[in-house]
Amino acid sequence: MSDSSGIYAGDVLRPEAPQGLTDLLLGPMQVGYQVQFFGFGIFFTLFAVYAATGELRRHQRIGQLVLVASLVLNFVYTSFVFYESYITAISQDRGSFALQNGDVAWNALPMLIASITALTEGYLTARAGLLILSRLVRILFFVWMGCLIALVIIGGAVTTADGVFYYNGAQPGDLAISYSAGTAMYFWGSAVADVSISIACACSLRSRIAGFNSRTDSLLRHLIVLAFRTALYTAVVSLVSAVVSSVYRDSDVRSFVVYSFWLFMPAAYGLSLFTFSVSSKRAIDQRLGSSVSPGYVPAQGPKRHHAATSPPPETPIALNNMRGAQLQPGGQIPLQIRVQHEEVVSVDEGDDVRDSKSGIGRQRDWEV
Known part of the structure:
Protein backbone atom coordinates (compact mmCIF):
# COMPACT_ATOMS: atom_id res chain seq x y z
CA MET A 1 0.00 0.00 0.00
CA GLY A 289 -28.76 -21.35 63.26
CA SER A 290 -32.26 -22.30 64.39
CA SER A 291 -35.70 -21.79 62.97
CA VAL A 292 -36.13 -18.82 65.26
CA SER A 293 -33.27 -16.64 64.13
CA PRO A 294 -29.85 -17.00 62.55
CA GLY A 295 -27.01 -16.95 65.02
CA TYR A 296 -28.63 -18.99 67.77
CA VAL A 297 -27.11 -22.03 69.40
CA PRO A 298 -29.37 -24.96 70.25
CA ALA A 299 -28.65 -26.21 73.78
CA GLN A 300 -29.02 -29.95 73.43
CA GLY A 301 -29.57 -32.38 76.29
CA PRO A 302 -29.65 -36.18 76.36
CA LYS A 303 -31.99 -37.74 73.84
CA ARG A 304 -35.24 -39.05 75.34
CA HIS A 305 -38.60 -40.17 74.14
CA HIS A 306 -41.18 -37.49 74.73
CA ALA A 307 -44.89 -37.38 74.30
CA ALA A 308 -46.13 -36.02 71.00
CA THR A 309 -47.58 -32.97 72.72
CA SER A 310 -44.43 -32.03 74.61
CA PRO A 311 -42.38 -29.07 73.36
CA PRO A 312 -39.00 -29.71 71.70
CA PRO A 313 -36.08 -30.21 74.08
CA GLU A 314 -33.89 -27.57 72.41
CA THR A 315 -34.06 -23.97 73.50
CA PRO A 316 -32.08 -21.41 71.49
CA ILE A 317 -29.31 -19.53 73.22
CA ALA A 318 -28.43 -16.21 71.65
CA LEU A 319 -24.88 -16.14 70.32
CA ASN A 320 -24.33 -12.64 71.66
CA ASN A 321 -25.20 -13.86 75.16
CA MET A 322 -22.28 -16.27 75.22
CA ARG A 323 -19.42 -15.37 77.47
CA GLY A 324 -16.26 -17.15 78.41
CA ALA A 325 -16.31 -19.25 81.55
CA GLN A 326 -14.03 -16.78 83.27
CA LEU A 327 -16.80 -14.19 83.29
CA GLN A 328 -19.20 -16.26 85.36
CA PRO A 329 -18.91 -16.89 89.12
CA GLY A 330 -17.46 -20.32 89.71
CA GLY A 331 -16.21 -20.51 86.13
CA GLN A 332 -19.35 -22.20 84.78
CA ILE A 333 -21.96 -21.07 82.31
CA PRO A 334 -25.36 -20.84 84.04
CA LEU A 335 -27.74 -23.65 83.18
CA GLN A 336 -31.45 -22.98 82.97
CA ILE A 337 -33.73 -25.96 83.59
CA ARG A 338 -37.29 -25.86 82.36
CA VAL A 339 -39.94 -28.55 82.97
CA GLN A 340 -40.98 -29.80 79.55
CA HIS A 341 -43.69 -32.38 80.46
CA GLU A 342 -45.25 -34.39 83.25
CA GLU A 343 -45.73 -38.15 83.52
CA VAL A 344 -47.68 -40.32 85.95
CA VAL A 345 -45.83 -43.53 86.84
CA SER A 346 -47.62 -46.46 88.50
CA VAL A 347 -45.49 -48.45 90.95
CA ASP A 348 -46.68 -51.85 92.27
CA GLU A 349 -45.12 -52.34 95.72
CA GLY A 350 -46.16 -56.00 95.91
CA ASP A 351 -45.71 -57.83 99.18
CA ASP A 352 -43.63 -55.15 100.87
CA VAL A 353 -46.57 -52.91 101.60
CA ARG A 354 -49.81 -54.45 102.87
CA ASP A 355 -52.96 -52.97 104.17
CA SER A 356 -53.10 -53.94 107.85
CA LYS A 357 -56.81 -54.72 107.64
CA SER A 358 -57.37 -56.14 104.17
CA GLY A 359 -53.92 -57.65 103.46
CA ILE A 360 -54.23 -56.57 99.81
CA GLY A 361 -51.28 -54.85 98.08
CA ARG A 362 -51.81 -51.21 96.96
CA GLN A 363 -50.63 -49.19 94.03
CA ARG A 364 -49.36 -45.65 94.56
CA ASP A 365 -49.34 -43.04 91.85
CA TRP A 366 -46.17 -40.91 91.80
CA GLU A 367 -46.30 -37.69 89.87
CA VAL A 368 -43.06 -36.71 88.14
Whole structure:
Protein backbone atom coordinates (compact mmCIF):
# COMPACT_ATOMS: atom_id res chain seq x y z
CA MET A 1 0.00 0.00 0.00
CA SER A 2 1.41 3.38 -0.96
CA ASP A 3 1.83 6.26 1.45
CA SER A 4 -0.95 8.26 -0.23
CA SER A 5 -3.64 5.59 -0.60
CA GLY A 6 -6.24 4.26 1.82
CA ILE A 7 -6.21 5.29 5.48
CA TYR A 8 -2.44 5.33 5.66
CA ALA A 9 -1.25 8.94 5.57
CA GLY A 10 2.37 8.47 6.54
CA ASP A 11 4.22 8.42 9.86
CA VAL A 12 4.65 11.46 12.05
CA LEU A 13 7.88 11.87 13.95
CA ARG A 14 7.33 12.54 17.64
CA PRO A 15 9.65 12.46 20.65
CA GLU A 16 9.16 9.28 22.64
CA ALA A 17 10.70 7.64 25.67
CA PRO A 18 13.19 4.78 25.24
CA GLN A 19 11.60 1.34 25.14
CA GLY A 20 13.20 0.26 28.42
CA LEU A 21 11.79 3.28 30.25
CA THR A 22 8.38 2.71 28.68
CA ASP A 23 8.39 -0.87 29.91
CA LEU A 24 9.10 0.22 33.48
CA LEU A 25 6.52 3.02 33.42
CA LEU A 26 3.60 1.39 31.60
CA GLY A 27 4.16 -2.29 32.36
CA PRO A 28 3.17 -2.20 36.07
CA MET A 29 0.16 0.00 35.29
CA GLN A 30 -1.15 -2.41 32.67
CA VAL A 31 -0.77 -5.32 35.08
CA GLY A 32 -2.75 -3.41 37.72
CA TYR A 33 -5.43 -2.44 35.18
CA GLN A 34 -6.00 -6.01 33.99
CA VAL A 35 -6.15 -7.48 37.49
CA GLN A 36 -8.67 -4.78 38.49
CA PHE A 37 -10.89 -5.63 35.51
CA PHE A 38 -10.77 -9.32 36.38
CA GLY A 39 -11.33 -8.78 40.11
CA PHE A 40 -14.21 -6.37 39.61
CA GLY A 41 -15.86 -8.82 37.20
CA ILE A 42 -15.78 -11.50 39.89
CA PHE A 43 -17.04 -9.09 42.55
CA PHE A 44 -19.89 -7.83 40.37
CA THR A 45 -20.96 -11.35 39.37
CA LEU A 46 -20.98 -12.66 42.94
CA PHE A 47 -22.86 -9.60 44.16
CA ALA A 48 -25.47 -9.86 41.39
CA VAL A 49 -26.14 -13.53 42.11
CA TYR A 50 -26.27 -12.86 45.86
CA ALA A 51 -28.77 -10.04 45.40
CA ALA A 52 -30.89 -11.96 42.86
CA THR A 53 -31.35 -14.89 45.25
CA GLY A 54 -32.61 -12.56 47.99
CA GLU A 55 -29.69 -13.22 50.34
CA LEU A 56 -28.66 -9.56 50.37
CA ARG A 57 -31.96 -8.55 52.01
CA ARG A 58 -31.20 -10.81 54.98
CA HIS A 59 -28.32 -8.54 56.02
CA GLN A 60 -28.89 -5.60 58.31
CA ARG A 61 -29.52 -2.27 56.62
CA ILE A 62 -26.03 -0.94 57.33
CA GLY A 63 -24.47 -4.10 55.90
CA GLN A 64 -26.52 -3.77 52.72
CA LEU A 65 -25.56 -0.11 52.33
CA VAL A 66 -21.84 -0.79 52.77
CA LEU A 67 -21.85 -3.64 50.26
CA VAL A 68 -23.74 -1.53 47.71
CA ALA A 69 -21.48 1.47 48.32
CA SER A 70 -18.40 -0.68 47.80
CA LEU A 71 -19.82 -1.99 44.53
CA VAL A 72 -20.70 1.52 43.29
CA LEU A 73 -17.29 2.96 44.19
CA ASN A 74 -15.61 -0.01 42.53
CA PHE A 75 -17.68 0.60 39.40
CA VAL A 76 -16.68 4.28 39.31
CA TYR A 77 -13.04 3.40 39.87
CA THR A 78 -13.07 0.67 37.22
CA SER A 79 -14.61 3.14 34.76
CA PHE A 80 -11.68 5.51 35.37
CA VAL A 81 -9.24 2.63 34.95
CA PHE A 82 -10.89 1.61 31.66
CA TYR A 83 -10.63 5.18 30.40
CA GLU A 84 -6.95 5.41 31.36
CA SER A 85 -6.21 2.04 29.78
CA TYR A 86 -7.91 3.16 26.57
CA ILE A 87 -6.04 6.49 26.51
CA THR A 88 -2.75 4.71 27.09
CA ALA A 89 -3.46 2.40 24.16
CA ILE A 90 -4.29 5.10 21.60
CA SER A 91 -2.23 8.07 22.74
CA GLN A 92 0.66 9.07 20.49
CA ASP A 93 2.26 11.15 23.21
CA ARG A 94 4.94 8.73 24.35
CA GLY A 95 7.25 11.27 25.88
CA SER A 96 8.77 10.59 29.28
CA PHE A 97 6.78 13.37 30.96
CA ALA A 98 3.41 12.08 29.71
CA LEU A 99 4.20 8.51 30.64
CA GLN A 100 5.29 9.42 34.16
CA ASN A 101 2.58 11.94 35.08
CA GLY A 102 -0.47 10.80 33.13
CA ASP A 103 -3.41 13.19 33.07
CA VAL A 104 -5.66 14.86 35.63
CA ALA A 105 -8.15 11.96 35.65
CA TRP A 106 -5.37 9.46 36.34
CA ASN A 107 -4.25 11.42 39.39
CA ALA A 108 -7.72 11.02 40.92
CA LEU A 109 -7.25 7.25 41.21
CA PRO A 110 -5.27 7.27 44.51
CA MET A 111 -8.06 9.11 46.32
CA LEU A 112 -10.66 6.67 45.00
CA ILE A 113 -8.51 3.76 46.16
CA ALA A 114 -8.18 5.29 49.63
CA SER A 115 -11.95 5.87 49.83
CA ILE A 116 -12.78 2.23 49.05
CA THR A 117 -10.13 1.05 51.50
CA ALA A 118 -11.43 3.31 54.27
CA LEU A 119 -15.02 2.17 53.68
CA THR A 120 -14.09 -1.50 53.95
CA GLU A 121 -11.82 -1.13 56.96
CA GLY A 122 -14.26 1.16 58.74
CA TYR A 123 -17.11 -1.33 58.43
CA LEU A 124 -14.98 -4.30 59.47
CA THR A 125 -13.65 -2.27 62.40
CA ALA A 126 -17.20 -1.63 63.60
CA ARG A 127 -18.03 -5.34 63.31
CA ALA A 128 -14.88 -6.40 65.16
CA GLY A 129 -15.36 -3.76 67.86
CA LEU A 130 -18.83 -5.01 68.73
CA LEU A 131 -17.35 -8.39 69.62
CA ILE A 132 -14.90 -6.96 72.17
CA LEU A 133 -16.20 -7.47 75.71
CA SER A 134 -14.14 -4.87 77.57
CA ARG A 135 -15.37 -1.31 77.12
CA LEU A 136 -11.88 0.11 77.61
CA VAL A 137 -10.31 -2.25 75.10
CA ARG A 138 -13.09 -1.49 72.63
CA ILE A 139 -12.49 2.26 72.90
CA LEU A 140 -8.73 1.81 72.51
CA PHE A 141 -9.31 -0.42 69.49
CA PHE A 142 -11.56 2.18 67.84
CA VAL A 143 -9.00 4.94 68.49
CA TRP A 144 -6.19 2.80 67.08
CA MET A 145 -8.17 1.89 63.98
CA GLY A 146 -9.30 5.49 63.53
CA CYS A 147 -5.66 6.58 63.37
CA LEU A 148 -4.81 3.87 60.83
CA ILE A 149 -7.79 4.66 58.61
CA ALA A 150 -6.94 8.37 58.82
CA LEU A 151 -3.41 7.49 57.70
CA VAL A 152 -4.87 5.63 54.71
CA ILE A 153 -6.98 8.64 53.70
CA ILE A 154 -4.12 11.10 54.21
CA GLY A 155 -1.82 8.90 52.13
CA GLY A 156 -4.34 8.83 49.28
CA ALA A 157 -4.87 12.60 49.48
CA VAL A 158 -1.12 13.32 49.50
CA THR A 159 -0.56 11.05 46.51
CA THR A 160 -3.37 12.68 44.54
CA ALA A 161 -2.12 16.19 45.35
CA ASP A 162 1.48 15.33 44.47
CA GLY A 163 0.35 13.78 41.20
CA VAL A 164 -1.44 17.00 40.25
CA PHE A 165 1.65 19.04 41.21
CA TYR A 166 3.87 16.84 39.04
CA TYR A 167 1.38 17.14 36.17
CA ASN A 168 1.67 20.93 36.44
CA GLY A 169 5.45 20.80 36.28
CA ALA A 170 6.55 20.58 39.93
CA GLN A 171 9.87 18.98 40.86
CA PRO A 172 10.47 16.51 43.73
CA GLY A 173 12.08 19.24 45.82
CA ASP A 174 8.94 21.38 45.56
CA LEU A 175 6.77 18.90 47.47
CA ALA A 176 6.25 19.01 51.22
CA ILE A 177 5.66 15.22 51.29
CA SER A 178 7.00 13.10 48.46
CA TYR A 179 4.80 10.96 46.23
CA SER A 180 6.49 7.78 47.45
CA ALA A 181 5.97 8.83 51.08
CA GLY A 182 2.25 9.28 50.38
CA THR A 183 1.94 5.80 48.89
CA ALA A 184 3.93 4.35 51.80
CA MET A 185 1.54 6.02 54.26
CA TYR A 186 -1.40 4.41 52.49
CA PHE A 187 0.13 0.94 52.32
CA TRP A 188 1.52 0.82 55.85
CA GLY A 189 -1.77 2.08 57.25
CA SER A 190 -3.88 -0.41 55.30
CA ALA A 191 -1.60 -3.37 56.05
CA VAL A 192 -1.53 -2.76 59.81
CA ALA A 193 -5.29 -2.08 59.84
CA ASP A 194 -6.07 -5.36 58.09
CA VAL A 195 -3.94 -7.37 60.50
CA SER A 196 -5.36 -5.51 63.52
CA ILE A 197 -8.94 -6.28 62.48
CA SER A 198 -8.15 -9.97 62.06
CA ILE A 199 -6.43 -10.21 65.45
CA ALA A 200 -9.30 -8.37 67.16
CA CYS A 201 -11.86 -10.71 65.60
CA ALA A 202 -9.90 -13.82 66.57
CA CYS A 203 -9.30 -12.76 70.19
CA SER A 204 -12.82 -11.47 70.85
CA LEU A 205 -14.49 -14.51 69.29
CA ARG A 206 -12.31 -16.80 71.36
CA SER A 207 -13.17 -14.97 74.58
CA ARG A 208 -16.88 -15.16 73.78
CA ILE A 209 -17.52 -18.71 72.64
CA ALA A 210 -14.43 -20.83 73.32
CA GLY A 211 -15.26 -23.91 75.41
CA PHE A 212 -19.03 -23.55 75.18
CA ASN A 213 -19.52 -26.81 73.31
CA SER A 214 -18.01 -28.73 70.41
CA ARG A 215 -20.26 -27.02 67.89
CA THR A 216 -19.27 -23.50 68.87
CA ASP A 217 -15.61 -24.50 69.07
CA SER A 218 -15.83 -25.73 65.49
CA LEU A 219 -17.46 -22.46 64.47
CA LEU A 220 -14.77 -20.52 66.34
CA ARG A 221 -11.99 -22.20 64.37
CA HIS A 222 -13.83 -21.57 61.12
CA LEU A 223 -14.42 -17.87 61.83
CA ILE A 224 -10.83 -17.27 62.93
CA VAL A 225 -9.52 -18.86 59.73
CA LEU A 226 -12.01 -16.76 57.78
CA ALA A 227 -10.86 -13.55 59.49
CA PHE A 228 -7.19 -14.15 58.73
CA ARG A 229 -7.94 -15.32 55.20
CA THR A 230 -9.85 -12.09 54.59
CA ALA A 231 -6.87 -10.03 55.76
CA LEU A 232 -4.56 -12.11 53.58
CA TYR A 233 -6.21 -10.69 50.44
CA THR A 234 -4.86 -7.24 51.08
CA ALA A 235 -2.35 -7.31 53.93
CA VAL A 236 0.36 -9.21 52.04
CA VAL A 237 0.02 -7.00 48.98
CA SER A 238 0.04 -3.87 51.14
CA LEU A 239 3.15 -4.98 53.02
CA VAL A 240 5.11 -5.66 49.82
CA SER A 241 3.98 -2.35 48.31
CA ALA A 242 4.79 -0.46 51.51
CA VAL A 243 8.35 -1.78 51.46
CA VAL A 244 8.77 -0.83 47.79
CA SER A 245 7.37 2.67 48.41
CA SER A 246 9.64 3.14 51.42
CA VAL A 247 12.80 1.99 49.62
CA TYR A 248 12.51 3.79 46.27
CA ARG A 249 12.22 7.57 45.96
CA ASP A 250 10.22 9.52 43.41
CA SER A 251 13.29 9.99 41.20
CA ASP A 252 13.85 6.22 40.95
CA VAL A 253 11.92 4.72 38.06
CA ARG A 254 11.70 1.42 39.97
CA SER A 255 9.17 3.07 42.28
CA PHE A 256 6.59 2.56 39.50
CA VAL A 257 6.59 -1.18 40.28
CA VAL A 258 4.15 -0.42 43.09
CA TYR A 259 1.38 0.34 40.56
CA SER A 260 1.11 -3.34 39.65
CA PHE A 261 -0.25 -3.88 43.19
CA TRP A 262 -1.88 -0.57 44.00
CA LEU A 263 -4.20 -0.30 41.03
CA PHE A 264 -6.17 -3.47 41.82
CA MET A 265 -6.62 -2.77 45.54
CA PRO A 266 -10.28 -1.63 45.13
CA ALA A 267 -11.28 -5.00 43.66
CA ALA A 268 -9.31 -6.79 46.38
CA TYR A 269 -11.06 -4.81 49.13
CA GLY A 270 -14.44 -5.30 47.50
CA LEU A 271 -13.96 -9.06 47.39
CA SER A 272 -12.56 -9.02 50.93
CA LEU A 273 -15.63 -7.22 52.27
CA PHE A 274 -18.05 -9.40 50.33
CA THR A 275 -16.49 -12.75 51.22
CA PHE A 276 -16.14 -11.89 54.91
CA SER A 277 -19.73 -10.64 55.22
CA VAL A 278 -21.24 -13.53 53.30
CA SER A 279 -19.04 -16.36 54.56
CA SER A 280 -19.29 -15.43 58.24
CA LYS A 281 -23.07 -15.11 58.01
CA ARG A 282 -23.42 -18.47 56.27
CA ALA A 283 -21.12 -20.16 58.75
CA ILE A 284 -23.22 -18.98 61.69
CA ASP A 285 -26.49 -19.88 59.97
CA GLN A 286 -25.34 -23.36 58.99
CA ARG A 287 -23.61 -24.33 62.23
CA LEU A 288 -25.57 -22.48 64.91
CA GLY A 289 -28.76 -21.35 63.26
CA SER A 290 -32.26 -22.30 64.39
CA SER A 291 -35.70 -21.79 62.97
CA VAL A 292 -36.13 -18.82 65.26
CA SER A 293 -33.27 -16.64 64.13
CA PRO A 294 -29.85 -17.00 62.55
CA GLY A 295 -27.01 -16.95 65.02
CA TYR A 296 -28.63 -18.99 67.77
CA VAL A 297 -27.11 -22.03 69.40
CA PRO A 298 -29.37 -24.96 70.25
CA ALA A 299 -28.65 -26.21 73.78
CA GLN A 300 -29.02 -29.95 73.43
CA GLY A 301 -29.57 -32.38 76.29
CA PRO A 302 -29.65 -36.18 76.36
CA LYS A 303 -31.99 -37.74 73.84
CA ARG A 304 -35.24 -39.05 75.34
CA HIS A 305 -38.60 -40.17 74.14
CA HIS A 306 -41.18 -37.49 74.73
CA ALA A 307 -44.89 -37.38 74.30
CA ALA A 308 -46.13 -36.02 71.00
CA THR A 309 -47.58 -32.97 72.72
CA SER A 310 -44.43 -32.03 74.61
CA PRO A 311 -42.38 -29.07 73.36
CA PRO A 312 -39.00 -29.71 71.70
CA PRO A 313 -36.08 -30.21 74.08
CA GLU A 314 -33.89 -27.57 72.41
CA THR A 315 -34.06 -23.97 73.50
CA PRO A 316 -32.08 -21.41 71.49
CA ILE A 317 -29.31 -19.53 73.22
CA ALA A 318 -28.43 -16.21 71.65
CA LEU A 319 -24.88 -16.14 70.32
CA ASN A 320 -24.33 -12.64 71.66
CA ASN A 321 -25.20 -13.86 75.16
CA MET A 322 -22.28 -16.27 75.22
CA ARG A 323 -19.42 -15.37 77.47
CA GLY A 324 -16.26 -17.15 78.41
CA ALA A 325 -16.31 -19.25 81.55
CA GLN A 326 -14.03 -16.78 83.27
CA LEU A 327 -16.80 -14.19 83.29
CA GLN A 328 -19.20 -16.26 85.36
CA PRO A 329 -18.91 -16.89 89.12
CA GLY A 330 -17.46 -20.32 89.71
CA GLY A 331 -16.21 -20.51 86.13
CA GLN A 332 -19.35 -22.20 84.78
CA ILE A 333 -21.96 -21.07 82.31
CA PRO A 334 -25.36 -20.84 84.04
CA LEU A 335 -27.74 -23.65 83.18
CA GLN A 336 -31.45 -22.98 82.97
CA ILE A 337 -33.73 -25.96 83.59
CA ARG A 338 -37.29 -25.86 82.36
CA VAL A 339 -39.94 -28.55 82.97
CA GLN A 340 -40.98 -29.80 79.55
CA HIS A 341 -43.69 -32.38 80.46
CA GLU A 342 -45.25 -34.39 83.25
CA GLU A 343 -45.73 -38.15 83.52
CA VAL A 344 -47.68 -40.32 85.95
CA VAL A 345 -45.83 -43.53 86.84
CA SER A 346 -47.62 -46.46 88.50
CA VAL A 347 -45.49 -48.45 90.95
CA ASP A 348 -46.68 -51.85 92.27
CA GLU A 349 -45.12 -52.34 95.72
CA GLY A 350 -46.16 -56.00 95.91
CA ASP A 351 -45.71 -57.83 99.18
CA ASP A 352 -43.63 -55.15 100.87
CA VAL A 353 -46.57 -52.91 101.60
CA ARG A 354 -49.81 -54.45 102.87
CA ASP A 355 -52.96 -52.97 104.17
CA SER A 356 -53.10 -53.94 107.85
CA LYS A 357 -56.81 -54.72 107.64
CA SER A 358 -57.37 -56.14 104.17
CA GLY A 359 -53.92 -57.65 103.46
CA ILE A 360 -54.23 -56.57 99.81
CA GLY A 361 -51.28 -54.85 98.08
CA ARG A 362 -51.81 -51.21 96.96
CA GLN A 363 -50.63 -49.19 94.03
CA ARG A 364 -49.36 -45.65 94.56
CA ASP A 365 -49.34 -43.04 91.85
CA TRP A 366 -46.17 -40.91 91.80
CA GLU A 367 -46.30 -37.69 89.87
CA VAL A 368 -43.06 -36.71 88.14
